[in-house]
Every structure is written in C-alpha cells, then in structure tokens.
Amino acid sequence: MSHWLPASPCTPPGCVVHEGPARHPVPAAALLLAGCALTLAGVVCAPLALSLLGGARRERLIRCWAHGVLRAFGVRVRVTGPPAARGDAAGDGAPGVLVVANHVSWLDIPLVAAVFPGRMLAKSDIRRWPLLGPLAALGGTLFVERERLRALPATVRAVASALRGGARVVVFPEGSTWCGRGPGGRFRPAAFQAAIDAGAAVQPLRIRYLYGPRDRRAPAGAAAFVGDDPLAASLWRVVRAAGLTAEIHVATPIPAGAVPGRRALARLSQSTVASDSANLPAASVHH
Template sequence: MSAWLPVAPCTPRDCARHEGATRSPLPAAALLLAGCALTFLGVLCVPAVLLLGTSYRDRLIRRWASTVVRAFGVRVRVTGGQADGKARPPAGELVVANHVSWLDIPLVASVLPARMVAKSEIRDWPLLGPLAAFGGTLFIERDRLRALPHAVRVIAGALAAGSRVAVFPQGSTWCGRSGGGRFRHAAFQAAIDAGSAVRPVRISYRTAGTTNAAGAAAFVGDDPLAASLWRVVTAAGLTAEIRILPPVPAGAEPGRRALARAAQSAVDNDNANLPAVSVHH
C-alpha cells in the first residue's frame, strides 16, 4: 500500500455500530436474502442491459439500484435538483460524493447512473470483475503514484466522450461522525481536461430520532462485508438521503485543487432546506 493513499481513522469497533431500534433476526434475514438476490440478478443482466439505448438503460439502472437499496430495508430520500438523471451534458459530467458505505454506490446509481471508478483489483474478482468491466467501470491503480496520470487520462476520455462518471474522491470510506477526508484532486483534473461540469452529491444516513445514523451504514476499515450487511438489515428505520447539489463548471475555478475544494465545500456545507423531489418507501 502506497503511503500517499488516504487512510480514514474510522474503525469498525469505534464507528460501525447501530444503537437504535433493531429488527428481529427473521425479518432481517429475509431482507438480506432479497437484497443479495436482486443484486446478483442485476449483475447477471448486465450484458442484456447494455444492448438498450442510453435513456432506457439509465431508466432501468435507476429502478434496479433503487429497488436493491429498498430490498435491504433502507428508505431513500432524494433532494435537490436534476434528480431525474435524464439530462447529460455534451461533455459528460463528473459526479463526486462523500463516501460512507457500500450502499453509496447503488444510491448514486438510483438517481445519476454513471460509469463508476473502481480500484483495479476488482477487475480480477470472480464473476463480478469481468461483469463490472463489461458494464463500463473505469479501473485505476490506486496504490501506484506513477499510474495517476494514466487514470486521469482514462477518466477525462470517458467524460469527453459524453459519459457521466462517478467517483468518491475521499479515496476511502468515512463514518461521518467527525467529518471526513478531503477530496483528492486527480478526478478534478480529468474534469478540467475534458471541460466537464462537476456535480457534487451529499450522502447521509439517519434513523428515527437521530440526525446521523452513519454508524449503521458505515463500512470502514477492515469491517467484513457480511457484518456490514447484517448491521444494515437489522437497523430498523434506516433512511439514506442523497442530495444533488448545483453543478460546478470546470472553468469556474483556477485549478484542480480549487475545484476540489469548491466541490467539497458544497458537500460539507450544504445546510439549505432543499425540497424533496422524491421519496421512496
């Protein structure tokens, strides 16, 4: 592991826990099975979905991703503008969001279907790796600093071709209880090179009676995926809120560092009372 990679101080023991109301084991197990089944069904359907036109494909991805999240027992609240995911700027769009959980990926896909940026190791995973590649995932080598320029070129090329690309620029998951990591600059350079707008997105989690339930959804450190899945399905009343913030034009800031700061500031300081455009129960 390269020393330049971001490392979150969040640990499963200190951050990944749920202290609110819980579901009993039987309903939780049913949700777990339903969520996993829908996930793998979607993965197996990737080759067929790619044969569809862009608008139909995006619509199907949005519905599938939203259904997967709800199948795991999580309600979704969408706020902000352009939540229909239909409009695509000519030069593509870079979607950047804070990172808390594995749930963040289907959450973003449920409103803004995009080509995801993932670490290169995922390409070698059985079944999921080849299908992720077939589905347009952009793989980058995160642990090699020399590979960074190539990663920027790959992302910029996808944006210039008109693709929407989603990235979590914090580089690691953070539980959200004490802020989060700063946005890394590489993806923002790609947006500048392609002349693409940056779309900040804020993701938060809560349960009834709390303002932040990130502990229930958090997937941090060496937390096993199975433990995180069980924590999510047993957390009663877990709601994920995704806020789509106004775009930041790539040329609005003097460079990638300023552009990254502007996007992170929008995500961190978004306290506006934005109207809910859709609520999924």
C-alpha cells in the same frame, strides 16, 4: 503513506455501532437474501440490457434497479435538491459530467446509481468482490490500482477520455470510506484534473445515512463500511438496522472553468458537499 493512498481514522469498533432499533434476525435474513438476489439478477441481466436498450431507457432501468436494491436491503431512499439537476447523460458531442460525493459505504454505489447512473472510478480490489465486482465491471467501471502511484496519470487520462465522450463518471474523491459522523476526508485533486482537461462540469453530491423520525434523525453508524470491516459483516449490520434511510442531496453543479486549477476545484467541490451537513446534529467521533 502517499497522497494517493489516503487513510481514514474510522474503525469498525469505534464507528459502526447502530444505536437505533434492530430487526429480528428472521426478517433481516429475508432482506439479506432479497438484496443479494436482486444484485445477482443485475449481474445476469446486465449484458442483455446493455446490448438491447438505448441510453435513456438503460439509464431509467439502472435507476429503478439501484433503488430496488437499496429497498431490498431494507434501506429507504430520500433525494433532495433541484430536480432539474438530475438529467440524462450529455450526449450529442457535449462533455459528460464528473459526479463527486463523500464516501461512507458500499451502499453509496447503488445510491448514486439511483440518481446518476454512470461509470464509477473504483479501486481494483472491488473487481474481486462477489456479485458487486462482476456487476461493476459490466457497468464500465474504471478500475485504478491505488498502490501504483505511476498509474495515476493513466487513470486521469482514462477519466478525461470518458468525459470527452459524453459519459457521466462517478468518483469518491476522499479516496477512502469515512463513517459519516464527522467532517470526512479531503477531496483529492486528481479526478478534477480530468474534468478540467475534458471541459466537463462537476456535480457534487452529499450522502448521509440516518435513522429515526424525519424531525429527529440521527447519523446511522450501521451503514458505514470502514477500515478492515468484512463485507459480510457490513451486509448483516445493514439489514439488522431498522429504519435506515439513505439521503442523497444533489447540489448545484459547478460549471467547467468556474475556478482555476484542480486543487481549487477540489476545494470548492468539498466545501459544497460539506455545507449540506451544517445542520447535522452530531459531533464528530474523531479527534
């Protein structure tokens, strides 16, 4: 197993059991149809929006649409952190921002887009996903063939080029999904080299999926999309899970040049993301 192909110990039988209340199959099916319909609407309308709307209006529309997709699937959204950090793309010749987050689920994609719309860096397999694949391609996703280690330098150059052009690029540097009930994976340093090359700041995000009352929330295994879990099974599990909340914490941005080297920058970003989970009341399920 190469460093470019990280593996997670998380598996569907061991990590994705939902311990909270469940919806009846009928309203769950209605949510599934609503979520898929709104996602399909995004695929159909994306070319028109990209051609007719300016940058700021397009970002507002993407944020509203992504938030609507999550709500359509029955997922509440909670954003924490300094509102000042949630700005528009840089523009005016300034470098963009590398947005990095831990990776739990396919839900991470609309969740991040609801706060920081940008160009995603994603594995090439996603291009073949129904609905989400075409939408990702229309949104300017940078696809990487993880099985080809020789493709890594070209990927770093592509990300750096997008950042130099003022784009916001979203990366999940763990390289694989983790269930969110433990410390997660190590942040791989490759994407951080692109930020260094472009002189771009790094914006860390912490993603959690919870259920229950606000004062007694617990990690929601139903949201995790790990291992060989089929997408259809994950979709059904999400809509069956009542009271599911997606929480995204916006940490303080790391300025360009804050630390020397991509490995140090990756470690600082990882520790920034992990520090927000210090009060999580659940122990890891992995040993």
